[in-house]
Amino acid sequence: MTEQKWVDEAWEKVTNKISRTSERIGANFPHASENGQYVLAEPHWWTAGFWPGILWLIYRDSKDENLRILAEDCEQKLDAVQRDYYKLDHDMGFMWTLTSVARHKILGEEESKRRALVAANLLMGRFNPNGNYIRAWNPWTEGEDNSGIAIIDCMMNLPLLYWASEETGDPRFKGVAKKHAEMVLDHFIRSDGGVHHIIVFNPDSGEKIEALGGQGYAPESAWSRGTAWAIYGLTLTYHYTGEEKYLEYAKRVAHFFISHLPEDFVPDWDFRLPADVASPKDSSAGAIAACGLLLLGDKVATHESPIYKKAGERILQSLYNHYSDWEGLEEGLILHATSHFPQGKYTDNPLIYGDYYFVEGLAYLKGFKELFW
């Protein structure tokens, strides 16, 4: 099938399925699909932007007013989360980019711009200048001190800061994003292109203490979704800064990712596992990486471009052909994702972020190249 033909066919199926599913989900925050139905998460959970993000991706093409209203209602529900403050962590980038920034970019809504700027200020406030990192989380348990923790996922929160500098003309947001990104090059990206999930710093001196395995198998293994966050996040940092070093690192991580893909182009949850550890797929890592690879393919020299674009397309096509259920009752779009293998959490389920990035990748292949990020 030609590229455009399968993409158009997939887009139509996605549009129909989301329209159907939206009648049950409404303006809520699905996270993982269990037994065919999406389970809702609290609005403060980091995944809250992905459902409205999908609605905006489809609305941008179809102009389906029902989807617009639901996406706007989701955005409004997040106001209570923003006011609550205590539950906000660095994932404000994911949350307000796919709600408020998306709406502002599509419809020019001023109230959305204000909300996204508040989120950007709160995200910037998590920067620790001692170690040049954005603090990831708040304490998960009473008394826990995780003020020294930075994680690779944060590369996808930086676009909110780049956007805020572009909107306001105030370079502070971008300055903080660049400091964090430079720290990532120094501490997260290994020479072979694999990445760490977590780095712990001494929050007072800023010295690096150790790497942790986090959602990957071990500190020196290679969590595939973390690798995918790095590909896309580094490419976006290159997009917003024009600094060549980010392109070079994005290519390095992309080569690591592509060279570790199995025959069906969809990664296991960790690329470096002992033989006796179970190795379920993480289709969400495939979808995220595909979006990063497509953008990377548009940033590199023409002769290099097919390496990345073809890999991105092949991942998406494999997800479409082999990891989906278009005819049955399953609500999730993309099957077989792993959320948190070490905690045994959702190790073979559709996940809303796998679905989101699949739809974003398809939209990009259809020619919608303006990024929400």
Ligand code: GLY
């Ligand atoms: N940002 C959390 C995850 O990738 O699971």
